[in-house]
Structures are given as structure tokens and as C-alpha cells.
Amino acid sequence: MYGPPQAPQPQNGPASGGLIALRVLFVALPLLSCGFLAWAPMLRLAILTRAVRDWVFFGLAFVAATALFVYMGVTGEKETTDLEAVIGVGAILALGAGSVAYYLVGEIRYYDRRRAMPVPPPYGPPGYVYGPNGSAATTTPSGAPAPYICAAPQPAQPVQPPTAPRIEQVRAELDELSDLLRKDGRDGRDGGEGEGRR
Numbered sequence: 001m002y003g004p005p006q007a008p009q010p011q012n013g014p015a016s017g018g019l020i021a022l023r024v025l026f027v028a029l030p031l032l033s034c035g036f037l038a039w040a041p042m043l044r045l046a047i048l049t050r051a052v053r054d055w056v057f058f059g060l061a062f063v064a065a066t067a068l069f070v071y072m073g074v075t076g077e078k079e080t081t082d083l084e085a086v087i088g089v090g091a092i093l094a095l096g097a098g099s100v101a102y103y104l105v106g107e108i109r110y111y112d113r114r115r116a117m118p119v120p121p122p123y124g125p126p127g128y129v130y131g132p133n134g135s136a137a138t139t140t141p142s143g144a145p146a147p148y149i150c151a152a153p154q155p156a157q158p159v160q161p162p163t164a165p166r167i168e169q170v171r172a173e174l175d176e177l178s179d180l181l182r183k184d185g186r187d188g189r190d191g192g193e194g195e196g197r198r
Contacts, residue, residue, distance in 0.1 A: 037065070038099040042054070065095060071088070
């Protein structure tokens with residue numbers, strides 16, 4: 001009731017409909033284009049993860065798909081042997097299947113890591129974000145946290161146990177009440193002694 005609000009729990013359920021639709025689209029692109037767009041899922045994965053390895057694989061897939069189709073266009077008029085046809089079709093299938101498999105594994109792992117990341121607690125007033133050292137920073141109009149400015153370390157001060165404002169208020173009210181009772185007790189004794197003397 002008086003504690004801080006509960007942090008939202010990370011979702012471990014199935015992926016959302018939009019994410020599934022994107023996965024289906026990027027898996028279908030290499031298959032429906034006969035391997036020519038095998039680089040498209042690799043591009044999406046590289047944009048998601050921003051990892052150098054994924055950008056390198058995207059570049060390799062793009063160069064390989066382009067080279068295969070240029071080769072097919074150049075040699076399309078002349079008759080090819082069965083071995084050349086098998087190698088060409090096998091390379092296209094391997095490129096398409098490899099890019100789809102790598103994309104699915106990479107994207108699923110990426111979203112699993114994101115779900116496993118701890119959600120920061122929602123302490124403080126809205127519009128504030130707490131940095132690693134506990135200092136508050138305002139957010140920019142776009143909602144992104146403003147850059148943190150590190151302050152110079154301050155000398156250690158004696159630590160006092162934190163007291164809640166509610167406890168302080170109750171203590172003040174009890175002090176007032178005890179003062180009133182003492183005052184009424186003195187007035188009552190004075191009045192009683194005066195009546196007894198008459």
C-alpha cells in the first residue's frame with residue numbers, strides 16, 4: 001500500500017503477431033525470389049543487433065547472391081553441363097537456406113536476450129530516469145534519457161538511517177498530544193486543590 005509500485009514483469013509468452021508476420025515475410029523473401037533476396041533477412045538481423053558479425057554476413061550474402069545471378073545471366077544463353085546446373089542450383093539453395101536459418105536463430109536469440117534483461121524499477125516522478133549512481137536525469141522530449149553528467153565524488157558523510165516523513169509526522173503529533181495531556185493534568189490538579197481548600 002505504501003511501498004513503491006511494482007515493476008512490470010517481462011513477458012515470456014509467445015511473440016507478438018507483428019513480429020511473427022515480419023519473420024514470415026523475411027523467411028519467404030529468399031524462397032520466393034529463388035535466392036536472389038537471400039541478403040534481405042541478413043540485413044534485418046544486422047539492423048536489429050547492430051553487431052559487426054551480422055553486418056559482415058549481410059555483405060557476404062549480398063555479394064554471393066549478386067555474383068550467382070550475374071553468372072547465371074552471363075551463361076544463360078550457352079548450354080551448361082549437368083554438373084554446372086547442379087552446382088548453380090545447389091549454391092542458390094544453400095545461400096537461401098543458410099541465410100534463413102541464420103536469420104531465425106539470430107533474431108530469436110536477440111529477442112530472448114531482450115526479454116531476459118531486467119526492467120528498471122519505476123521510482124521517482126514521471127519524466128525522470130535514474131542513472132547508475134542513483135542520480136536523477138530528465139528525459140528529452142522524445143522520451144529518451146538525457147545524457148548523464150558525472151559529478152565529482154563527494155566526501156563520505158555519516159550515514160543516518162532514513163526516516164519516513166509519515167513517521168516524523170506521527171512523532172510530532174504524539175509530542176503535541178503529550179504536551180496537551182501534561183497541560184490538562186496540571187490544570188486539573190490546580191483546579192482540584194483550589195476546590196478542596198474552599
